[in-house]
Amino acid sequence: MATETEVVLVSMPFAPVLAPSLALGxxxxxxxxxxxxxxTHHFSLRFAEIIxxxxxxxxxxxxxxxxxxxxxxxxxxxxxxxTAADVDRYVADILRGRAxxxxxxxxxxxxxxxxxxxxILRARGRAEDFLAECAEAVVAERxxxxxxxxxxxxxxxxxxxxxxxxxxxxxxxxxxxxxxxxGALGREVMRQFPFLDAVVSGEGDQVFPELARRALRGxxxxxxxxxxxxxxxxLRLLDEPAGNTPMIRDLDELPFPDYDDYFEQWGRSxxxxxxxxQLLFESSRGCWWGAKHxxxxxxxxxxxxxxxxxxxxxxxxxxxxxxxxxxxHTFYVxxxxxxxxxxxxxxxxxxxxxxxxxxxxxxxxxxxxxQVRQLREAGIGAIQPGIESLSDQVLTIMRxxxxxxxxxxxxxxxxxxxxxATWNFLWGFPGESAEEYRRMAELVPLLTHLPPPNFALTxxxxxxxxxxxxxxxxxxxxxxxxxxYYHVYPLPPEAVTNLAYYFTFEYKLPQDLGxxxxxxxxxxxxxxxxxxxxxxxxxxxxxxxxxxxWRPIAVKPLTVLTGLKKAVYLACxxxxxxxxxxxxxxxxxxxxxxxxxxxxxxxxxxxxxxAYLALAVAAPGD
Numbered sequence: 124m125a126t127e128t129e130v131v132l133v134s135m136p137f138a139p140v141l142a143p144s145l146a147l148g149x150x151x152x153x154x155x156x157x158x159x160x161x162x163t164h165h166f167s168l169r170f171a172e173i174i175x176x177x178x179x180x181x182x183x184x185x186x187x188x189x190x191x192x193x194x195x196x197x198x199x200x201x202x203x204x205x206t207a208a209d210v211d212r213y214v215a216d217i218l219r220g221r222a223x224x225x226x227x228x229x230x231x232x233x234x235x236x237x238x239x240x241x242x243i244l245r246a247r248g249r250a251e252d253f254l255a256e257c258a259e260a261v262v263a264e265r266x267x268x269x270x271x272x273x274x275x276x277x278x279x280x281x282x283x284x285x286x287x288x289x290x291x292x293x294x295x296x297x298x299x300x301x302x303x304x305x306g307a308l309g310r311e312v313m314r315q316f317p318f319l320d321a322v323v324s325g326e327g328d329q330v331f332p333e334l335a336r337r338a339l340r341g342x343x344x345x346x347x348x349x350x351x352x353x354x355x356x357x358l359r360l361l362d363e364p365a366g367n368t369p370m371i372r373d374l375d376e377l378p379f380p381d382y383d384d385y386f387e388q389w390g391r392s393x394x395x396x397x398x399x400x401q402l403l404f405e406s407s408r409g410c411w412w413g414a415k416h417x418x419x420x421x422x423x424x425x426x427x428x429x430x431x432x433x434x435x436x437x438x439x440x441x442x443x444x445x446x447x448x449x450x451x452h453t454f455y456v457x458x459x460x461x462x463x464x465x466x467x468x469x470x471x472x473x474x475x476x477x478x479x480x481x482x483x484x485x486x487x488x489x490x491x492x493x494q495v496r497q498l499r500e501a502g503i504g505a506i507q508p509g510i511e512s513l514s515d516q517v518l519t520i521m522r523x524x525x526x527x528x529x530x531x532x533x534x535x536x537x538x539x540x541x542x543x544a545t546w547n548f549l550w551g552f553p554g555e556s557a558e559e560y561r562r563m564a565e566l567v568p569l570l571t572h573l574p575p576p577n578f579a580l581t582x583x584x585x586x587x588x589x590x591x592x593x594x595x596x597x598x599x600x601x602x603x604x605x606x607x608y609y610h611v612y613p614l615p616p617e618a619v620t621n622l623a624y625y626f627t628f629e630y631k632l633p634q635d636l637g638x639x640x641x642x643x644x645x646x647x648x649x650x651x652x653x654x655x656x657x658x659x660x661x662x663x664x665x666x667x668x669x670x671x672x673w674r675p676i677a678v679k680p681l682t683v684l685t686g687l688k689k690a691v692y693l694a695c696x697x698x699x700x701x702x703x704x705x706x707x708x709x710x711x712x713x714x715x716x717x718x719x720x721x722x723x724x725x726x727x728x729x730x731x732x733x734a735y736l737a738l739a740v741a742a743p744g745d
Contacts, residue, residue: 127160127264127265127266128160128161128162128264128265128266129159129160129161129266129267129268129335129339130154130159130160130161130162130266130267130268130269130270130335131161131162131163131164131261131264131266131268131269131270132147132150132151132161132162132163132164132269132270132271132272133147133163133164133166133257133261133269133270133271133272133281133284134147134163134164134165134166134167134271134272134277135166135167135257135271135273135277135280135281135284136166136167136170136171136179136183136193136196136197136276136277136280137167137179137182137183137193137196137275137276137277137280138165138167138274138277139167139183140165140167140168140171140176140179140180140183140394140396140400141396141398141399141400141401142400142401142402142403142455143163143165143380143382143385143386143400143402143403144163144165144272144385144403145380145403145404145405145457146272146274146300146301146327147163147165147270147272148163148380148381148382148385148403149328149377149378149380150270150272150327150328150331151163151380151381151384152378152379152380152381153328153331153332153377153378154331154332154335155378155381156332156378157332157335157336159332159335159336159339162264162384163381163384163385164257164260164261164384164388165384165385165388165389166253166257166284167179168388168389168392168394169253169256169257169392170246170249170253171392171394172392172393172394173249173252173253174242174245174246174249176394176395176396178239178242178245178246179246180396181239181242182196182239182242182243182246183276185239186235186239186243187232188275188276188625189583189605189607189625190217190218190605190607191217191276191605191607191608191610191611192218192243192276193276193277193279193280194276194278194279194280194607194611195213195217195243195247195279195607195610195611196243196246196247196250196280197247197250197254197279197280197283198279198610198611198612199247199250200250200251200254200280200283201279201282201283201286202612202613204613209610210244210247212610213607213610214240214244216606216610217606217607217610218234218235218240218243219234219235219240220234232580250280250283254280254283254284254287255287257284257287258284258287258288258291261284261288261292262288262291262292262295265292266292266295267294267295267296267338267339268295268296268297268298268334268335268338268339269285269288269295269296269297269298270298270299270300270331271284271285271297271298271299271300271301272300272301273299273300273301273302273303273304274301274302274303275302275303275624277301277303278303278312278622279611281299282312282316285297285299285316285318285319286316286318289318290318296320296321296338296344297318297319297320297321298319298320298321298322298323298331298334299312299319299321299322299323300322300323300324300327300331302425303624304322304323304324305324305325305367305425305426305587306324306367306425306426306587307586307621308586308621308622308624309322309323309324309351310322310324310351310621311618311621311622312622313351313352313353314618315614315618315622317353320344320352320353321334321344321345321350321351321352322350322351322352323349323350323351323368324349324350324351324366324367324368325349325367325368325369325370325425325426325427326367326368326369326370326371326408326427327368328371328377329368329369329371330347330348330349330350330368330369333347334347334350347368348366348367348368348369349366349367349368349369350368367425367426367427370427370429370431371408371431372431373431374405374406374407374408374431374432374433374437375433375434375437379441379444379445380403380404380445382402382445382448382449383448385400386400386449399451399452399453400452401452401453401454401455402445402446402449402452402453402454402455403454403455403457404441404442404445404454404455404456404457404482405433405456405457405458406432406433406438406456406458406462406465406469407430407431407432407433407458407459407460407462408424408427408430408431408458408459409424409427409428409429409430409431409459410423410424410428410430410459410460411430411460411462411463412460412487412524413428413430413459413460414428414429414430416522416524417522417588417589418509418521418522418523418588418589419520419521419522419552419588419589419590419597420511420521420549420552420582420583420584420585420588420589420590421585421588421589422585422586422587422588422591422624423459423587424459424587425587426587430460430462432462432464432465434468435465435468435469435472438469439469439472439473439476442454442480446480453480453481454480454481454482454483455483456482456483456484456485458484458485459485460485460486460487460509461484461485461486461487461506463487466494466497469501470497470498470501470503471497471501473501473502473503474497474500474501474502477502480502481502481504481505482501482502482503482504482505483503483504483505483506483507484498484503484505484506484507485506485507485508485509486506486507486508486509487508487509487524487525488508488509488510488523488525488529488530488533489524489525489529489533490508490533490536492536492540492696492697495533495536495537495540495542496540498542499540499541499542503542504541504542504543505542505543505544505545506537506542506543506544506545507544507545507546508530508533508534508537508544508546509523509546510530510533510534510546510547510548510576511523511546511547511548511549512527512530512548512549512550512563513527513530513531513548513563513566513567514527514555514556514559514560514562514563515527515731515732516555516556516559517550517552517555517559518530520552520553520554520555521549521552522589526731526734527731528698528729528731528734528736529698531570531573531729531736531738532697532698532736534546534570534573534574535573535736535738535740537574538572538573538574538740539740539741543574544574545574545577546574546576546577547576547577547578547579547580548576548578548579548580548647549579549580549581549582550579550580550581550582550636550640550643551581551582551634551636551640552582553597553598553599553630553631553632553634554598554632555634557638557639560639560640560642560643561639561642563643563646564642564643564645564646566729567643567646567647567649567650568646568649568650568674568675568676569674569676569726569729569738570650570738571649571650571653571654571657571674571675571676572654572657572658572659572660572673572674572738572740573654574654575647575650575651575654576647576650576651579644579647581636581640583625583626583627584599584602584625584626584627584628585624585625585626586623586624586625586626590628591626594628595631598630598631598632599628599629599630599631600628600629600630600631601628601629602626602627602628603620603626603627603628604619604620604622604623604625604626604627605623605625605626605627606627608622608623608625649675653675656673657673657674657675658671658672658673658674659671659672659673659674659677659727659738659739659740660739660740660741660742661692661739661740661741661742662742666685666686666689667683667684667685667689668683668684668685668689668692668693669681669682669683670682670683670684670692670727670739671742672726672727672739674726676726677726678725678726682725682727687708687710687714687715687718688718688721688722690708690710691704691708691715691718691719691722692722692727692728692737692739693737694707694708695728695735695736695737696737696741697736698734698735698736699734699735699736700733700734700735701715701716701719701733701735704719704735719735722737723735726738727739
């Protein structure tokens, strides 16, 4: 006998299979709090079963995001527009096209392997049957409302399923939300796909339960702030000024996310990926740095930049609840930036309670050493610092608010204290100096003992970023959607532009990346390859400081420092100027200068604009 669920919530491919949807977990909990019966379906698990876990992971994680492979897999199932020639063009232009890209683009992406190309085509061939299965499962619950959370490469699969559900159950209201539905994106989705009844732009925590109540009472949905509908006036609502839903001010008032359906579905899944799912968790929203100085390349947060944090007590209670309900799973914190106030409350509390919870946070790169130590003691064993460059000039263009030496200092302390640092390198900013790239190419061989960047790639323009919103002012022209969008959406160019998140560009003033980026790119590749065997560390033995150097660039394996040189080197574990060293050590300024010049000349220390940083890390136990 068919069951009945008032609201069905759906997460489609290519969402991560090793994590439940935080958005759906929060929405389900909010609906239950409002007395509305709801169930979530994580259909990504099923598609990964159908095509195989390794292929799913390769499409989701190993292809370039702006190639839209996950979207293209479901494109024909939505539009029924692709001929064999269209398929061949996508494979040739997008999947294999990078081998013939212009040298000045400096992307350094390898072509998709022929094995993965074949896998992508197999996945595309399974889309129709998969969607039919999903539609049958949704309709069997006889929902009054079906909500889709869509971020990044979930949009086309979600639309394809939504159309099928509407055809099978016309009385069910179809509502979309998520990052793919904010602002112009959501308005264009509502305009192009008439089987949708509403699109939510912005945070749905408050508005979605009210929308569901109206749907269950048979009331109209239009009139809610940030909710786009056809409404009684048709599409005229879409021509009104865009606006988001009301922002959640007090995050402590949110319910704990409900992940029960995901883990029930995971338990029935035949996926054997060898890893346990992670629990997605948020302690804050927005970005406190971006609210003051929006990094030029960052399109995260959309139009909701204001930073809000949960209290330490609320965070601890939520972590305890989730860890108790789903024991043995690690946490992945989705915050865009760590709230620095947590160093006064939450982080010491985590260290005191020794919860055994492993956490990951994104951080600003200006942390002090004691703060890195606090993170480790609190169980925050992995961070993603916003480094992006090792040039003061380029960091200024980005509006990062840190210096290159601070970035290197943080990497050094992470290496020493055992905190994993994940970071990326970006180049291609208007006005960046070729000389800065020559200097960075010379710098990188000195850093091979420190965590290398995961990726190094050319700047891309993302919707909502200052580079997009202020393109002309910041030095860009001819902003266009990435070519893959035209393979995914057979729509007029203006519609494709409104549906796109990733954009290509040209420079207003000539800028030849191919003339200055390749030497640095080669050094970064070498850094990634030799890091495991590269070491630079010190051991204190009485009055001597033994500095062991096993970097490929090392002049000699051992340098012994005593007296003033030892004192200078240890003091420069943190960035110091010569004047600061003179005040702290009491030695003659000339003697300090001589020591600094010798240590810098040996490649054991860096100097930038009269500031000095020792590069060696303390050996374990020192």
